[in-house]
Amino acid sequence: MSSSxxxxxxxxxxxxxxxxxxxxxxxxxLIFCAIFGQMLAPYGPLMTNESARMQPPSWAHLFGTDAxxxxxxxxxxxxxRLDLGMAISAxxxxxxxxxxxxxxxxxxxxxxxxxxxxxxDTIMAxxxxxxxxxxxxxxxxxxxxxIIATAVINLPFYGRxxxxxxxxxxxxxxxxxxxMGGNGAIRILYGHxxxxxxxxxxxxxSLNMGWAILNAAGLSFIGLGVRPPTPEWGIMVSEGASFIIxxxxxxxxxxxxxxxxxxxxxxxxxxxxxxxxxxxRRT
Amino acid sequence: MxxxxxxAGRRLLGAVPSLIGVIIVTFLLSxxxxxxxAVLFAGPxxxxxxxxxxxxxxxxxHSLPQQFLTYVxxxxxxxxxQSLTTGQPVLTDLMERLPASLELTLVxxxxxxxxxxxxxxxxxxxxxxxxDHLCRGTVTIAAAFPTFFVALxxxxxxxxxxxxxxxxxxxxxDVYFDAPTTITxxxxxxxxxxxxxxxxxxxxxxxxxxAISLGLFALAPIARITRxxxxxxxxxxxxxxxxxxxxxxxxxLITYALRNAMLPVVNVLGMVFSFVLGSNVLIEDVYGxxxxxxxxxxxxxxxxxxxxxxxxxxxxxxxxLLNLVVDLVSMxxxxxxxxxx
Numbered sequence: 001m002s003s004s005x006x007x008x009x010x011x012x013x014x015x016x017x018x019x020x021x022x023x024x025x026x027x028x029x030l031i032f033c034a035i036f037g038q039m040l041a042p043y044g045p046l047m048t049n050e051s052a053r054m055q056p057p058s059w060a061h062l063f064g065t066d067a068x069x070x071x072x073x074x075x076x077x078x079x080x081r082l083d084l085g086m087a088i089s090a091x092x093x094x095x096x097x098x099x100x101x102x103x104x105x106x107x108x109x110x111x112x113x114x115x116x117x118x119x120x121d122t123i124m125a126x127x128x129x130x131x132x133x134x135x136x137x138x139x140x141x142x143x144x145x146x147i148i149a150t151a152v153i154n155l156p157f158y159g160r161x162x163x164x165x166x167x168x169x170x171x172x173x174x175x176x177x178x179x180m181g182g183n184g185a186i187r188i189l190y191g192h193x194x195x196x197x198x199x200x201x202x203x204x205x206s207l208n209m210g211w212a213i214l215n216a217a218g219l220s221f222i223g224l225g226v227r228p229p230t231p232e233w234g235i236m237v238s239e240g241a242s243f244i245i246x247x248x249x250x251x252x253x254x255x256x257x258x259x260x261x262x263x264x265x266x267x268x269x270x271x272x273x274x275x276x277x278x279x280x281r282r283t
Numbered sequence: 284m285x286x287x288x289x290x291a292g293r294r295l296l297g298a299v300p301s302l303i304g305v306i307i308v309t310f311l312l313s314x315x316x317x318x319x320x321a322v323l324f325a326g327p328x329x330x331x332x333x334x335x336x337x338x339x340x341x342x343x344x345h346s347l348p349q350q351f352l353t354y355v356x357x358x359x360x361x362x363x364x365q366s367l368t369t370g371q372p373v374l375t376d377l378m379e380r381l382p383a384s385l386e387l388t389l390v391x392x393x394x395x396x397x398x399x400x401x402x403x404x405x406x407x408x409x410x411x412x413x414x415d416h417l418c419r420g421t422v423t424i425a426a427a428f429p430t431f432f433v434a435l436x437x438x439x440x441x442x443x444x445x446x447x448x449x450x451x452x453x454x455x456x457d458v459y460f461d462a463p464t465t466i467t468x469x470x471x472x473x474x475x476x477x478x479x480x481x482x483x484x485x486x487x488x489x490x491x492x493x494a495i496s497l498g499l500f501a502l503a504p505i506a507r508i509t510r511x512x513x514x515x516x517x518x519x520x521x522x523x524x525x526x527x528x529x530x531x532x533x534x535x536l537i538t539y540a541l542r543n544a545m546l547p548v549v550n551v552l553g554m555v556f557s558f559v560l561g562s563n564v565l566i567e568d569v570y571g572x573x574x575x576x577x578x579x580x581x582x583x584x585x586x587x588x589x590x591x592x593x594x595x596x597x598x599x600x601x602x603x604l605l606n607l608v609v610d611l612v613s614m615x616x617x618x619x620x621x622x623x624x
Contacts, residue, residue: 019420122304126599129561130579131308134595137583138312214429218565221431222580237432241569244439256432264427271423 020272026265033080041074045231054243057250064250066239072250075231076258082226083233083262086143087212090150095205097151098158099194105159106166107189116163120156128153132215136224146225150215154208161204165197199277207270210263217259233259287614294610298603305599310354313592314347326367327586363596364589368581373593377575381597382468383454384563384574390471390490391497391559392552399502400548403509404541410514418506426503434496434566441492449488453571460485493570497562501555508551512544519543546617553609560602 033040049069057064063072105116123131135149169175170193178192217234219225226232228239233255240252321338322329329337338344342353357363363373399422406418428436441448454470455462460482463473471490474483516522517540525539563576571577575594582590 118300118304121301122308125301125305125603126308126595127557127561127602129558129564130595130598133564133579133583134309134312134591137588137591210427217429218431218562221429222564222568223584234429234431237429237435241435244435244443247439247443249439252432252435256429256435259429259432260427263429264424267423267427 019268020275023265023268023272026261027269030080030084030262030265033077034084035081037077037080041071041077043071043074045075045078046070046229047074054248054251056248063254064248066236066251067243072236072254075236076233076255079231079233079236079255080258080262082143082230083213083217083259086147086150086216087209089147090154090212090216091205091209093147093151094154094208095158095201098155099162099201101155102159102162103166103189103194106163107170107185107193109167113163116159120159123153124156126153129215129218132219133222133224136219141224141227143226146216146219149219150212153215154212157204157208158201162194162197162201165200166193169193169196203270203274203277206266206273209266209270213259213263213266290614291611294607298607301603302600305596305603306355306358307351309592309596309599310351312595313588314343314350314354358596363593366582366590367587368585368590373590376578376590377593377597380573380575380578382465383572384567384576386454386469386471387490387493387497387567387572387574388556388559388563389469390494392501392555394494395498395501395505395555395559396552398498399505400509402502403506404513404536406506406510407513407517408536415510418510422503422506425499428499429565430496430500430562431565431569433499434493434569437492437496438569448492449485451492451570452489453573454489455482455486456489489570493566493572496566496569497559500562501559504551504555505548508547509544512547513540516540516543542616546613546619549609549613549616553606556605556609557602560598560605 047070049065051069052061052065053069054067055061055065055069061071061073063076065071066075101116105113126134132149132153135152136145139145139148166189175188175192178188183191216225217232217237220232220234221238223238226235228235236255237252237259240248240250240255243251321334321341321343325334325337342350345353361374363377365371366373366376369376402418402422406415409415438448438451442451449456463470463477463479463482466473466476470486471483474480474486521543522535522539525535530539563574564579565576566572567574567577568580575597579591579594581587582594
């Protein structure tokens with residue numbers, strides 16, 4: 001689409017659904033925290049303080065302090081980079097690998113396609129969080145493996161979609177024309193087909209981000225991947241969990257709230273993007 | 284009917300490749316690891332001698348294909364290995380805990396469907412009204428809440444702040460109630476079969492919060508797909524005809540529109556199952572629920588790999604079976620699927 005239709009559609013989508021604007025603001029805020037959080041945090045993320053343990057939120061400690069006297073506000077702020085980083089890396093990997101493999105399978109068909117289809121089916125045959133858990137448990141407990149696991153379980157969403165779209169387009173007249181013009185397979189695939197399906201794929205990626213965040217945080221919550229004392233939202237919620245019965249709500253509510261805002265933001269953003277790119281798919 | 288059975292049989296056969304794939308992946312996850320699987324299986328406390336013993340015992344000194352055959356052979360005999368933490372066969376452990384997780388999952392699904400489908404219908408009858416926006420907003424916010432966070436929040440609000448819910452100590456507080464005799468393994472059903480209403484009330488009270496935490500996430504996909512499908516059928520010719528014939532609103536909505544809109548809804552349930560089944564892992568611990576999810580988390584943390592592997596395999600098999608059920612249900616609700624098949 002041309003840039004003027006893009007602008008007018010964007011304007012229409014924002015006017016029609018004010019929440020998209022809210023999502024864009026939240027997104028800017030999250031990115032800001034991810035970049036500058038480290039500098040803006042009033043306390044060090046690992047700085048313990050014996051005399052200020054388990055304090056409720058106050059002006060000195062906006063989100064209160066935890067069992068070791070660490071400032072929860074600083075930890076939540078600094079964790080933004082790690083949580084978003086894990087989710088974004090995972091989504092980028094599954095986007096690139098999934099689209100690439102899917103496009104190849106859809107374009108060439110035959111045994112390549114058959115194997116591709118089987119692998120995707122097998123991934124989808126697992127409850128996805130369980131598979132992610134198995135991958136991290138097998139590969140080892142670290143951040144890289146959380147990213148790999150999250151990328152693997154998201155692969156089929158991109159792979160199947162790209163495969164189907166490429167399969168439909170590979171014999172269309174304009175692709176045939178490009179082939180007649182002497183373009184090679186790679187060039188046709190990238191320049192003529194994948195570029196056409198890219199906007200829709202990006203919507204998928206944005207909708208997928210929220211889930212990737214939940215997945216990575218969930219793995220940390222059950223003790224896989226990121227280890228304490230690293231500030232990470234999932235771990236912080238799990239550390240705070242033991243203080244529910246004694247009523248120290250701030251230990252888990254703030255990091256959990258940060259997760260909710262991040263996921264909410266990406267879900268809204270995905271919906272908004274879809275309304276712009278592909279209005280018919282709105283539900 | 285014959286036709287139905289034949290197609291059902293074909294679906295069943297269609298699940299076989301997935302099953303084979305699942306077994307291969309579970310095998311690879313444990314046997315083709317970057318580290319030494321014998322060290323993993325032996326557990327963190329093992330010394331060199333016991334690692335060597337485990338290696339010989341598991342046949343890890345054989346070639347990979349040979350190991351795979353052994354693995355399949357053992358699976359065929361129901362042998363999932365021994366758990367390091369409980370000292371029991373993994374299969375026994377899992378079967379003991381499965382009913383608790385299944386009961387929780389099913390109640391969560393009933394909650395999600397029971398709330399989301401009416402919400403979706405309601406929104407579809409008044410598109411772009413405040414009702415529609417409210418429904419959409421509610422489910423979108425619900426979908427942003429991590430399951431484990433909801434679980435903690437609900438315990439905090441409904442147990443600590445306003446003591447409405449019982450203490451989160453699992454399926455039944457055995458200080459006040461006796462567990463029902465095992466018939467189906469589902470406390471809610473067993474207690475009814477026994478006629479023990481006190482136990483029924485006790486287990487119902489225990490299951491409400493965890494079921495809501497699990498089901499909340501599923502509201503959004505179900506409600507949205509219901510709304511979209513209903514909008515489509517409500518705009519179709521046969522509904523217009525029904526309306527023109529003067530049929531009652533309820534009749535049009537339920538008999539004519541909903542029945543036709545059910546297929547996409549049933550299909551999305553497959554995906555919802557996947558989420559809910561997987562999320563058991565996240566919340567069972569919070570509620571002290573004695574299910575397979577909490578068992579798996581403990582196993583992961585103590586590097587009890589045979590138990591983790593068994594759990595993953597069982598969940599995958601369960602999920603394949605549930606998807607078969609979804610397929611069969613969609614054949615029942617929509618004759619078109621039967622004929623296409």
